[in-house]
Amino acid sequence: MDKKLPSLTTESRNERTMHIDTADTMEILRIMNEEDQKIALAVQQVLPDVEVAVKFAYESLKKGGRVIYIGAGTSGRLGVLDAVECPPTFSTPSHMVQGIMAGGEKAFVKAVEGAEDKEELGEQDLKAIHLTADDTVIGIAASGRTPYVIGALKYARSVGSKAVALSCNENSLISQVADHSIEVVVGPEVLTGSTRLKAATAHKMILNMISTTSMVHLGKVYENLMVDVHVSNHKLKERAINIIHKVTGVSYETAKEALETANNEVKTAIVMLGTEQDYEASTALLQQAHGYVRKAIELSKK
Template sequence: MADADPPELHAVLAELSTERVNDRYADLDLLSTRNLVSAMNAEDAGVAPAVAENTDAIATAVDAISERMLRGGRLIYIGAGTPGRLGVLDASEAPPTFGTDPDRIVGVIAGGRTALVTAVEGAEDDGAAGIRDVADLDVREGDSLVGISASGRTPYVLSAVAEARRRGAFTVGVACNAASDLGAAADVAIDVVVGPELLTGSTRLKAGTAQKMVLNMLSTLTMVRLGKTYGNLMVDLKASNEKLVARSERTVMLATGVDAATAARTLAAVGGSVKAAILVHLGDVTPETAVALLGEHDGFLRRALAEAAR
């Protein structure tokens, strides 16, 4: 930056790595298209290692969220702009993938549903709205709330996390700057420092990728802990379209070794439950018994299989 830049600008850039200028690409607009692609790919290559630096924090968050969800609590994502959209995306994919009730994993974005497709001016700066949105959800002890903000200091998100924590919820802060305000406000800080963006300040790039990776881990690994998988097979999916019907059949085939026709018949006999269909074959029980055993063991397939083997 030129010496004529105001001191406060220097202070912001020094504090927020997401806002710094990436000096390697000062001539970005002069590069060939192929070199532009290579440059962006090179920058993205650093995201996974930055996420890996937060392995312990992510694991701590997964265990805490899982424990609360086992007791009936919810996982709530809250953010503004791109982080908010990523949270809504992750939440919306849970029901078909893991068979969860839509109100168990919830995504909230500053400015409401309109903000999913259109920028809502000033929404991210409205701290009072963050408090109201948490109150409207009746967040309580037993819930887990994940605040997402690239800068780690978005007023809407900071206020929401503070209010959720005041109400006794477990809170996580996902940011892309070291020692972020959001991390300090939450029970667990996940500060994924990816450095300055290829395009200065465009945090939908590396920062957005990092946030998506973290949310993938929080939701997917929590579902593993809740018994939504058998090995690495998704066995609680809802077959709401032809693709998922076919996936359900393939999953039963992979887990049990039966053919497609048998898998389809068994799924029909258990109301489409992949877990129950697997239990019928691996546990050598009737469809009715399979469904009952899963109910007795809170949907944990391995526990039901152990019971069937007795």
């Protein structure tokens, strides 16, 4: 038996839920809701550490590198969830933000026993994607002690990648092998050791922050609108048209025509309407502005 395991915050018992097995439905829901309210406050405490992770991620993406989330079980699934939402939301190529989990893709829907217990497997999975010094690796483990993640972070540092450890325990093992750590301590779980609850929620919030803030800095947001949304279905086309309408004030039909003329590129359509220039000129302005809509429109006035 691992004698250190019971001492972890993520494994300690929650005094408020000792009698949850005798509680009625509303009482259980109330207790869970009250415990969940503590999560955002815990995340607030580590915002300076999240800021450092954003800096690493942004710098990697800006120079053509990647952000790699890696973990096992729920932690791995959270990384995959955040990564797969980047292409439709920000029109990023699928390799730009990646989620890797112990046991491979099949482990997303069914647990692969023992996949997280070997450091060399984390290293192997990063070697398989040809990790480089331009990349940032974010290792996720609620306990902060998963061997698979430890191996991944050690390998990331060995090749010069920035390595970030994300856990829910202080002084975690993964923090010790990373360039930087985020230790968001949310307290004991409602069900002892069930880190799919508060710990997982905290980690999802932080991963959302890292990817979203990085994309804002890359110019993929104008005001608070997803101007780099990938138009791949009817719903997203309608969203794109409405974004153009909101930014420029033109009619629905004019926004729709501009979007289609701009090859379904929302940013280009906005620049076309904002500068009264054609597709080629607007594309050139965006290139000069490194993808920033506001700057592209300003450039046209010079």
